[in-house]
Amino acid sequence: MFRRMVSDMLLSLGYSQVQEVGSGHAALEFLAEQRPVLVCLDLTLPDISGYEVCEFIRSTPVLQDIPVLMISARAQTMDRAQAEEAGASGYLIKPFTHDELRQQVERVMAARPRKEA
Numbered sequence: 001m002f003r004r005m006v007s008d009m010l011l012s013l014g015y016s017q018v019q020e021v022g023s024g025h026a027a028l029e030f031l032a033e034q035r036p037v038l039v040c041l042d043l044t045l046p047d048i049s050g051y052e053v054c055e056f057i058r059s060t061p062v063l064q065d066i067p068v069l070m071i072s073a074r075a076q077t078m079d080r081a082q083a084e085e086a087g088a089s090g091y092l093i094k095p096f097t098h099d100e101l102r103q104q105v106e107r108v109m110a111a112r113p114r115k116e117a
Helices: 002-012 024-033 050-059 077-086 098-111
Strands: 039-042 068-072 090-093
Touching (some): 050 068, 068 077, 090 098
Parallel strands (some): 039 068
16 A cells, blocks of 8 residues: 555656565566666565665666665664665655655655766
8 A cells, every 4th residue: 555655646746657566576576677767665575675675776787876765664763874874865754745755756866876978
């Protein structure tokens, strides 16, 4: 249900292609074949942690510049610091509003590295 809510919010923000996956391994499989412009990643996944998925993204050259917005109910400073250490571009605490998601998405997208033409 939460994935559907985030997907609906992203669609309303103008992202026309939103893909949902239900686990960390499914995310890794998806990332092996696709290169999204943004990854919204929950820290708590049924198999591997969101930290591990984020570390995979950051260690894979073709993926490493993709903004990763971590989303979690964990509000501890340590959790946020660990997400930053894993390479997260931003951190959003559940529950959040549509406007808070929009602000975080805009912030991480604006901060991503620009490709030289």
